Amino acid sequence: MSDHLASTGPHDTTDIAVVGAGIIGVACALRLARQGLRVVVIDQQDPGRGASYGNAGHVATEQVFPVADLSILKRLPGMLMDPMGPLRLDWQYMPRALPWFTRLLLNLRPAPFQRTVAGLRALNESSLGAWHRLLAEIGRPELLREDGSLLVFERPDSRLAIDALQARMRAQAVPVDYWTASAVRDVAPQLSERIQGGLFYPRTGHFVDPYRAVCALVEAAKASGVQFLKHRVLGGHLHERGVSLITEQGYLTARQVLIACGAHSATLTAALTGKKVPLDTERGYHLMLPHEHDRLPFAVTSLERKFIMTPMADGLRLAGTVEFAGLKRPANMARAWQLHRLSKGLFSDDLNAADATPWMGFRPSLPDSLPIIDRVCDGRVLLAFGHQHLGLTQAAITAELIARMALPATISNSHGLPAIEPYRLGRF
Incomplete structure (x- = not known):
């Protein structure tokens, strides 16, 4: 038994x-350790092997709107009937999902909608700067390329939607430029002649390998004294000295706990805080094409086909489908392979899918599209989960916020950090 698990005395x-060894948990652990705190990260998987392993790699600072809009009502029949659609709701999961979807729709009313947009903007506008600071500190700035991203469209009648989106983005101070078809092909000549144009977002970027980024943070965290335990957390309770976590191997006691285990955070949060959070999961799929290099200079998303293609060190990653089916149902890898079929016609020559590998992961989502980032229970419990598909984007700024909350003397909105009020647990 680990000394940490055996030690429960004064x-x-x-x-x-830190419960959770994904990109958010590891980034937080590193920041906390560099504040002089003694940190242990515990997860039933190796670091970065959950949702952080297979995300799209896109630092999506432009995505300041909720995960859905009122059109979801019209799309509900298709979500149920089309197993390969970009947004899928599993029939068997529908009874459990409906309360969450109801709350999502309620949050699309004008006042809560504006609160969501303001909360997402505050985090996203700070995200790239936070990532540059963190990667510079560990000497790995090359892992992130701030080279923009592009949303393309193919149908002439989509131009109205593109113009409307550009106007909405500019109203939220999101940097965005309209590119003509010739401008698109100047930078991405392998794209099809069908491309009519697109929106370029200059203040976005992508990681050359999200998993490699987690590993780099883990290495730096270990060098700063962070210890990693591969155990499953079964529960926990608060006491006068702090928190005791129950694992399959014994107890781990600490002054504070940070719950950062993504889609698996609700149970432990309820056990320690008594608060039941409406956390669900967007099951996301990707298809990695190892023989596709130099097709794209940066991440490109299709407006009509609703998926993203990101160039990475090990090939081209296709990602972007969403499935609501909970944490227990097996992955439907046909959805991952569907991404290759969606790519047909976007390039002058079809993508090479030889030796491609499919993947599925759980994105933790709350019905107001905002994460929970908070300090509760007299500071004994810290929370950092529910970032939906923006976990990679917001990990570094979340780590800075958690580092400020960890010690009472540092709780302030200093150094331009976003205020934490929109992300409080108490909103539920």
Whole structure:
């Protein structure tokens, strides 16, 4: 048994136990350790092997609107009937999903909608700067390329939607430029002649390998004294010294705990805080094409086909479908392969899918599209989960916020960090 798990007396050596070794948990652990705190990260998987492993790699600072709009009502029959559609709701999961979807629709009313947009903007506008700071500190700035991203359209009648989106983005101070078809082909000549134009977002970027980024943070965290335990957390309770976590191997006691285990965060949050959060999961798929290099200079999304293609060190990653089917149902990898079929016609020559590998992961989503980032239970419990498909984008700024919250003397909105009020647990 680990010394950390065996040690539950008054001389415990752990200041903060971080539950979750994804990109958010690891980034937070590194920041906390660099504040001089003794940190242990605990997860039933190796670091970065959950949703952080297979995300699209896109630093999506432009995505300041909720995950859905009122058109979801019209799309509901298609979500149920089309197993390969870009947004899928599993029939068997529908009874559990409907309360969450109801809350999502309620949050699309004008006042809560504006609160969501303001909350997403505050995090996203700070995200790239936070990532540059973090990667510079560990000496790995090359992992992130701030080279923009492009949303393309193919049908002439989509121009109205593109113009409307550009206007909405500019109203939220999101940098965006309209590119003509010739401008698109100047930078991405392998794209099809069908492309009519698109919107270019200059203040976005992509990681050359999201998993490699997690590994780099883990290495830096270990060098800063963070310890990693591969155990499953079964529950926990608060006491006067802090928090005791129950694992399959024993107990781990710490002064504070940070819950950052993504889609799996609700149970432990309820056990420690008594608060039941409406956390669900968007099951996201990707298809990795190892023989596709130099097709695209940066991430490109299709307006009509509703998926993204990101160039990475190990090939081209196709991602972007969403499925609501919970945490227990097996992955439907046909949805991943559907991404290759969606790509047909977007390039002058079809993409090479030889040796392609499919993947599915769980994106943690709350019905107001905002994460929970908070300090509760007299500071004994910190929370950082529910970032939906923006976990990679918002990980570094979330780590800075958590680092400020960890010690009472540092709780302030200093150094231009976003205020935490929109992300409080108490909103539910």
